[in-house]
Amino acid sequence: MTQIWWIWMSIAAAFIIGEIFTAGFFLLWFGVGAAVAGILAILGFGMAWQWGAFLLMASVLFAVSRRFAERFTKKQPLGIGADRYIGEKGVVLEEIDTIKNTGLVQIRNENWRADSDTGDIIPAGKKVEVIKVVGTHLVVRILSEGG
Known part of the structure; x- marks a missing residue:
């Protein structure tokens, strides 16, 4: 289990690379969450902490980015x-x-x-x-x- 950080970092890389080929900022946040979980694995935190950090980071970043995007994205006006x-x-x-x-x-x-x-x-x-x-x-x- 000491090498689990490699798995997290591989998952992070896969999500971030996947983000490059897709529209929006959906996969990026999972990549960041996986990278944070990988860092916690390096520091010796258990799987519960790693999974919790992964889910929390991805969820919070996704929610914040949605609110940010909605703030700056304007609805298409009539006549377009x-x-x-x-x-x-x-x-x-x-x-x-x-x-x-x-x-x-x-x-x-x-x-x-x-x-x-x-x-x-x-x-x-x-x-x-x-x-x-x-x-x-x-x-x-x-x-x-x-x-």
């Missing part, structure tokens, strides 16, 4: 990406029927797959408004005759 179509008006090119999984609308000069917000069938030719984007489909509602 597909969300720019919310509120836009268009026309149904192909009947929107959730059961048949059909529906095509033209918004501006682009054609999009569409779903009805109520699940009702919307016939071709009707004017609609986009209320949200779900995946690659626009969710639309039918406009009143005056809208």
Whole structure:
């Protein structure tokens, strides 16, 4: 058991190398935790201390980094990406029927797959408004005759 620190350091290296090939800072914290556990093993602490330090360090660093990231990461504003179509008006090119999984609308000069917000069938030719984007489909509602 005196050579357990090699195992911890190998695990730390594997996590840190894995972090290089992945997005985010998820594996890095496990690598740091394993390195701390390896240091405790070198100092002669028992397995309970090593595991406790590994889990505590990884958990605390993960929690702190999440809060830090949330503080500086801004939610994408409306009008960026597909969300720019919310509120836009268009026309149904192909009947929107959730059961048949059909529906095509033209918004501006682009054609999009569409779903009805109520699940009702919307016939071709009707004017609609986009209320949200779900995946690659626009969710639309039918406009009143005056809208």
